[in-house]
Amino acid sequence: MGARERSSAGDPVRTLELLWREPGQGGSARGPKQRTTVDAVVDAALEIADGQGLAALTMRSVAAQLGLTPMATYTYVPGKAELLDLMLDTVYQRMTRHDLTGMPWRERVSTVAAENRALLAAHPWVAYVPTTRPPLGPGVAAKYDHELQAFDGLGLGDVDMDAALTHVLGFVTSVARIAIDTARAAAESGESDHEWWQRAAPLLERVFSADRYPLAARVGAAAGQAHNSAYSADHAYDFGLARLLDGLAALIETSSG
Structure with a gap:
């Protein structure tokens, strides 16, 4: 596990902005027309982590799962540290x-x-x-x-x-x-x-x-x-x-x- 593979290792302000987004408002306002959403990025990351473990989770592997370029993925989530917090919070929201x-x-x-x-x-x-x-x-x-x-x-x-x-x-x-x-x-x-x-x-x-x-x-x-x-x-x-x-x-x- 990498040094940054712990919760709250990313930028705290940007992470909190992403965590508390309104339901359905998961896209980014930057750049060209958005092809996906933050929710979809998180779901793709969860599929990789659940099936292959965190070692297989990279921004590149998430991009490939979504059919995006790695750079395009960064318009939704700043990096893996913030993505990991989104993943944790999502599984907590969805748990029984x-x-x-x-x-x-x-x-x-x-x-x-x-x-x-x-x-x-x-x-x-x-x-x-x-x-x-x-x-x-x-x-x-x-x-x-x-x-x-x-x-x-x-x-x-x-x-x-x-x-x-x-x-x-x-x-x-x-x-x-x-x-x-x-x-x-x-x-x-x-x-x-x-x-x-x-x-x-x-x-x-x-x-x-x-x-x-x-x-x-x-x-x-x-x-x-x-x-x-x-x-x-x-x-x-x-x-x-x-x-x-x-x-x-x-x-x-x-x-x-």
Whole structure:
């Protein structure tokens, strides 16, 4: 990932102007008659990133997708940094958001976690883009406002609400990366985790001593048998979310008490 492949790495004023454009007003007033729109440029970029990853995303590849020259593409978006913010905000705008009204708080938090897990499964590249400076567009605003509802009315202070949400999203992203990396390893190697371990087993049996590493041998064997692999993203998600909810419950109890 390049140094500028993080959110808010481009010109902040121009990025915000693009992020908050009126729906349907995605073109540029500069130059000759416009052949496309900012929305179409973003859609083309998303198709490339979703299918091939961010490494394949360049202004040239987006231009080719749209049948434009690279220079023409720059009349819609100043560069890749600004384009990346538009892409992030767009997937945030389009992600599924369930009505949290009336749900118990654990169900609300679990729903928000599931929504984000689905987003990262559909757009794996999002899991690897640093967003410590989030693109402050309408998609980010709508996502943040929706997700804070999971913690509203529980007695938490505003700072704790923000921290609790950050904790949940960080957990979801970390587990999503396990699933993404597992899928990539299988695709690049042409063999599943189970097949890889089967191929490595004869050598491991010769060099690994269960007497020397008794806990690693016992626990690793149990986990491997349970997951048919060293890791299971589904198990990590279910186990981790339950522990996360228990920890939040302690915080909520303390705050409300």
